[in-house]
Structures are given as C-alpha cells and as structure tokens.
Amino acid sequence: MIENINWYPGHMKKTREMIQQNLKMVDLVIEVVDARIPVSSRNPIIDDIVSGKKRIIILNKSDLSDKKANDAWAEHFKKDGNLVVTMNCMAGGGVNQLLKVLEKEEAKKNEEKAVKKPLRMMIVGVPNVGKSSLINRLTGKRSAQVGDRPGVTRGKQWLTLKNGMQLLDTPGILWPKFEDPKTGINLAYCGSIKDEIMDIATLAMELIGVLAEEYPDLLMERYKLDEILEMPLDNMEAIALKRGFILPGKRIDYERCAKTVLDEFRSGKIGNITLERL
Numbered sequence: 001m002i003e004n005i006n007w008y009p010g011h012m013k014k015t016r017e018m019i020q021q022n023l024k025m026v027d028l029v030i031e032v033v034d035a036r037i038p039v040s041s042r043n044p045i046i047d048d049i050v051s052g053k054k055r056i057i058i059l060n061k062s063d064l065s066d067k068k069a070n071d072a073w074a075e076h077f078k079k080d081g082n083l084v085v086t087m088n089c090m091a092g093g094g095v096n097q098l099l100k101v102l103e104k105e106e107a108k109k110n111e112e113k114a115v116k117k118p119l120r121m122m123i124v125g126v127p128n129v130g131k132s133s134l135i136n137r138l139t140g141k142r143s144a145q146v147g148d149r150p151g152v153t154r155g156k157q158w159l160t161l162k163n164g165m166q167l168l169d170t171p172g173i174l175w176p177k178f179e180d181p182k183t184g185i186n187l188a189y190c191g192s193i194k195d196e197i198m199d200i201a202t203l204a205m206e207l208i209g210v211l212a213e214e215y216p217d218l219l220m221e222r223y224k225l226d227e228i229l230e231m232p233l234d235n236m237e238a239i240a241l242k243r244g245f246i247l248p249g250k251r252i253d254y255e256r257c258a259k260t261v262l263d264e265f266r267s268g269k270i271g272n273i274t275l276e277r278l
C-alpha cells in the first residue's frame with residue numbers, strides 16, 4: 001500500500017531526528033530500495049543520515065527487475081562499503097541469504113565478548129519499496145513483541161526474530177528526491193506515486209518510449225508488435241490496435257491502453273525490467 005505523506009521541511013527534519021535517535025539503539029541499518037529504480041527509490045541524503053552505521057542494502061522486488069542489472073547494482077553498492085542482498089519480499093526470496101548475512105554480523109558484534117547479545121537493527125527506505133513486507137518476512141505474521149527496554153523511548157517496540165535478533169517494529173520512512181523530475185516519473189512508472197496526480201496517458205507513453213529504447217524485444221514480444229517505431233505515441237497506438245482498445249467512432253482508447261501497459265509493467269508481465277542502469 002502506498003503511504004501518502006506530505007513532506008515539508010519540518011516533517012523531514014523530524015523524521016531525520018527520529019531516525020538518528022533510533023540509530024543509537026541499533027547495530028545496523030537495513031535500507032530497502034526498489035531494484036527497478038535503485039537511484040530514484042533512495043533518499044538523497046541517506047548516507048548523511050545513516051553515517052557511521054553498518055548498512056545492508058536490500059535490492060527488493062527483484063522478481064520484477066533485470067537480473068543482470070541487479071548484479072551490477074549489487075557490485076556498485078558494495079563498492080561503497082555496504083552489504084547487499086537481492087530479495088523478493090513478496091514471495092520470500094532472499095530471506096535466508098539475508099539471515100546468513102545478519103548472523104555473520106552478529107558473530108562479529110559478539111567476538112571476544114563474555115556475554116553474547118542479539119543483533120539489533122532497523123529498516124529504512126522511501127514509501128512503497130517493501131519495508132513492511134520485509135518486516136513481515138523476517139518476523140512472520142505473528143511476531144513476538146518485546147516490551148519496552150531500559151534506555152528505549154517509551155512506545156518503541158522490538159520484534160524478536162526466530163534467531164533471537166531484534167528488529168525495531170517501525171521502519172524509518174524517508175522522502176524521495178523531489179528535486180529531480182526523473183525521480184517522480186520513475187516512482188510513478190513503478191506505482192509509487194498515485195496515478196491520479198499524473199496524466200496516465202502521458203506517463204504510459206513515456207514508459208513505452210523508455211521500453212522501446214531499453215527493452216525493445218520484450219515490448220515487441222508482449223504486444224506482438226512487428227517493429228518498434230520511432231515515436232513513442234506511434235508505438236502506443238500500435239499496442240492499442242493489437243489489443244483492440246478502440247472506442248466507438250474508431251477512436252483509440254488511450255486511457256485503457258495506458259492503464260494496461262502500466263499494469264503489465266508493474267506486475268512484471270512485460271518482463272524483468274530495470275529502468276535505471278549504471
């Protein structure tokens with residue numbers, strides 16, 4: 001579900017302070033990003049906010065993204081010193097791999113300690129990347145809740161995983177990069193911005209333009225196109241004709257075509273696609 005948050009400077013400042021407060025209580029931060037748009041689905045000042053903590057970047061929704069691009073992005077983020085795990089939090093893909101990484105981190109934390117302590121962590125990310133899905137994957141639906149602990153702000157809850165590790169129950173919800181118009185469009189393609197605020201015919205036409213450029217074979221295959229035409233609008237009309245999206249008076253039903261293409265992109269029916277490449 002899409003969280004509708006009106007971000008204004010005061011709200012950003014509060015969020016940032018809250019996350020920084022929570023950071024003091026955790027060993028590591030799990031940052032969730034959408035593998036289809038690994039730039040647009042990240043907060044612009046995340047490095048600044050999380051600085052000094054070990055971070056695991058989750059390339060989520062990998063069931064929808066391009067496998068080769070996942071690997072390239074994973075390498076890229078590792079270069080910055082992050083751990084990276086590719087996941088599909090909807091179906092549970094990558095959970096075991098993540099748990100293994102977490103266990104290693106826990107072992108490191110407890111090295112040469114007389115008393116072993118559980119790893120403590122929090123999840124952060126912009127809306128709709130799959131933070132809640134990840135929490136549910138890690139804890140199971142009926143996760144045990146640990147009550148307040150000394151030194152923990154009242155009201156904060158720790159979820160205990162099966163392996164004893166502790167996860168803050170509320171993720172840090174960050175804002176996306178508003179300044180870059182490409183970010184908004186990429187988030188809209190992926191369904192992270194309400195369609196009502198966009199002209200969906202234009203949005204879909206632009207997406208068709210990107211796909212015609214980057215994934216022509218997938219686009220042709222899905223919509224049985226004979227060729228890729230130069231203008232995105234021409235490709236959109238070809239798709240509408242193939243699918244029979246015609247209104248009375250033989251007019252093209254752009255709206256229906258747009259909804260269909262956006263739906264089919266978002267659900268992965270067109271194929272595994274990454275919109276932002278290195």
Ligand SMILES: Nc1nc2c(ncn2[C@@H]2O[C@H](COP(=O)(O)OP(=O)(O)O)[C@@H](O)[C@H]2O)c(=O)[nH]1
Nearest residue numbers: 001060061088089090127128129130131132133
């Ligand atoms: N296809 C796919 N969908 C996912 C995945 N993870 C989450 N979703 C979907 O993405 C939407 C947002 O997920 P949610 O966990 O609420 O994101 P949050 O806003 O970051 O908490 C929901 O419709 C989820 O079902 C994934 O790995 N693959």
Ligand SMILES: [Mg+2]
Nearest residue numbers: 003131132133
């Ligand atoms: Mg959520």
